Amino acid sequence: NAGIPATSAVSLTWAPTENDLEGYQVRLAKDSWANWDSAIPIYCNLKPGPSGGDFRETLLIDGLLPGTNYYAAIRSIDKTGNLSAVSNIATINTSNLAPLISSFTLFDGGGRSADNSTVRNLQVMGSNFLPGTANRVRFVHTNGITVIEKTSSVADASQLTVEVPSGIATGDYYLRVINNQGISPKSTDQYQVEAAALPVPQVTNIVPPTLPVGGGGTLTITGANFVDGTTQPSTVSLLANNGLEIPLEINSAAVDTLDVSVPTTVPVGFYDIKVTLVDRFNSSSAVKVEVYEPIDIHTSTGSIVSTNGIDMPDDATFAGIVPVEVNLQSNTSSSNVAVSDNTMNIEANIEPGTSITANGDAYTGTIDPPRQVPPTDDVVGTLGSDTLVFTMGSTSEQLFLGAGQTMLITMDVPIPNGSGIPVIYYLEADGSITLAGVNGQKDSVVYTQGGRIMATRTDTPEIGQTTFTIGILLDHMSSYAVNTVPANPADSNGDGDVDGADLADFIDFLQTGSNPINIEQFAASFGH
Known part of the structure; x- marks a missing residue:
């Protein structure tokens, strides 16, 4: 059965037909259903439950286009690998209620340009907006990296008002409107956005992006205009959506970097970083700090699925051991804001009995959940501005799994159609970039370094993009980058075909630069 669809997602539900199944295959077709083989595979990692009774499996399929007919079917797999017959064909009709922008203009003076010296009000016209404050406006920089999201202050179905923050990075921005009906x-x-006569602080990145509540900690803030000549920032603070402002202790300040201490009294929530320089300040930051309540897994008896982190056991018996299955996920809730216009959905699955260590000792601290973060300048310089980056674990210590142990990370990665094949890289502490992951097998699936493509969906989540579902086995937690490599090397010498000379040029490109890629590892990850 297909659940009541929104503009971009649907829940499929079904009852297992027998016990002790190995898994399921799910396929989706757009516009019409011809047959199973012609439909697109959808990644399904459900562990089958018992047949009979009221138990139902549920799989969420997102990234659907609004106003479109889809058809879905399921086959089960038994322990010997046999496939069942194809289920009934579920029909999905997504609603055509996603917001649409027709035009926008500034309230004061009209037009579509102004400097970043002060907050400005922008009126956005279009359709399918929700009344009140139920819409977010995403400002997408043409550099492909910087995004700012702001909640509308007032709206009806055809127009809304949103603030353009002071201190927004200079440059040109496209707009998107996001609400419960779609994007x-x-x-x-x-x-x-033009530069103000007097430079205004700009916050473009924060490390770490998450902090467990009650723990405090330090933040490294990067951006621009934090110091103006000999003038130091007068205050740096956390700024909540409700106006709550929490001052932070400034440990050090440079033009593009701040180091601050966060008090232990900060409540759970999402916070902008506000930097005040005499009479100038930024009213929003491109990245928010997320303060969350970690889950104490020491007393847990069942599996855990959470967008929060976990507190590891610290008693003598279970210190550094994960006692139950844990599935940590990226936060895609409406309270969170995007750090990229290409948003990844990330899941990290840690099996019970997994040992976690730091510096060779049992780790008893907090494991931060996976979070997408903006790429640094160094990463952009090596892999390009369209690089997607995520992190998990601990920013103060590198966390390792026990000898021979791995955890499975799966992620949905949207990229422009025809860009190439996504590959996952490990961002090492010394700045080098190498293929992430280890070779191995889990649940009868073979994974390789760089990641395995589990599913591919074109024109998802919008026309012109392809979403790849990637799986990778990791033996430690750190920061990782995702980018594409050409599916085929280009005709670099212009002789009209792609041959060995072009491949040699491509390999040379991968191995040159300040952070060369190990081509032997790269080739091995694709079975060459």
């Missing part, structure tokens, strides 16, 4: 395409027009 709009990019606006046709661009909003231009």
